[in-house]
Amino acid sequence: MRTQDADAECELGRLRAQSSRDRAILGAVSAAYAVMLGGRVIEVNDTLCRLLGFSAHELVGAEAPWPFWPPEGGEIARRLLEEVPAQVENTGLPYTYEMPLMRKDGSRFIAEITTAAAREPEGRLIGYVSTVRDITSHRDYEAELQRLADQDPLTGLSNRRVFEQRLEQEIADAVRHDRQLAVAILDLDHFKDINDRFGHPAGDRALKEIADRLRVVQRQGDVLARIGGEEFAWILTDVHSHGAWAAVERARQAISESPFEDIGVLTISVGVSLRGDLRRASQLYENADQALYHAKREGRNRSVLARSV
Secondary structure (H helix, E strand, C coil): CHHHHHHHHHHHHHHHHHHHHHHHHHHCCCCEEEEEECCEEEEECHHHHHHHCCCHHHHCCCECCCCCCCHHHHHHHHHHHHHHHHHHHHHCCCEEEEEEEECCCCCEEEEEEEEEEEECCCCCEEEEEEEEEECHHHHHHHHHHHHHHHECCCCCCECHHHHHHHHHHHHHHHHHHCCCEEEEEEEECCHHHHHHHHCHHHHHHHHHHHHHHHHHHCCCCCEEEECCCCEEEEEEECCCHHHHHHHHHHHHHHHHCCCECCCECCCEEEEEEECCCCCCHHHHHHHHHHHHHHHHHCCCCCEEECCCC
């Protein structure tokens, strides 16, 4: 009997030592991780605790909704709680996804989570191991790169590429839903003379201020872009002729009514085209460009509606 007791005590000591060793090894893992089963947190490491700001005592044993679920991400998290284990079981592979998480201090971050099933040699499920990585800065960097790719660097307006993409999208949507659409092209009058007389820095300041004034009269949902040196384009969505005409006239007057610092009064010419029955973005743009040509030829500082509409 004493021999059996000694053997049992020896085995218990071995298991305790093994458990301590495992915890030490896992504690040294740099990746933040949690082990979960049935929606309950079984184990976390120190890296995850530091990332979330919660102690292991606060996390281990917690059941969904977990304290690191932000209120705005709750519905996503509840859906993932069902979908992720099913995905892992169906494919037998780790599953990676992104979702917002919340630290104890209330701050949010975007987490990349990779979940895999952990099983004993005989196949019994121990739990789902999720590694967690804060990718907020990565996403912010990507967003900044996208912003730079989409934006005119001088004025902060959309650039020509975005304008052309949006025009294709908007005209397709207008055709599909039988809605009207207008495109206006706005060109600063005598811009070369401004640069020659006042210098390119003054010309750049004028372009930035023109962009600011156009933003004031821009309607919600419209697209305003700088598409050339002194040329701007405006997509007016869900608009008819009187609304389009009134909008471009407000824009023209916003430029001419107040002098520009160090330069004086500036004016723009505007060509505007309504979609009518047109189905091609290129034709709508060409009509507006022709109307702009007529506005320039007829004396500038005026808006002209494309005659072909």
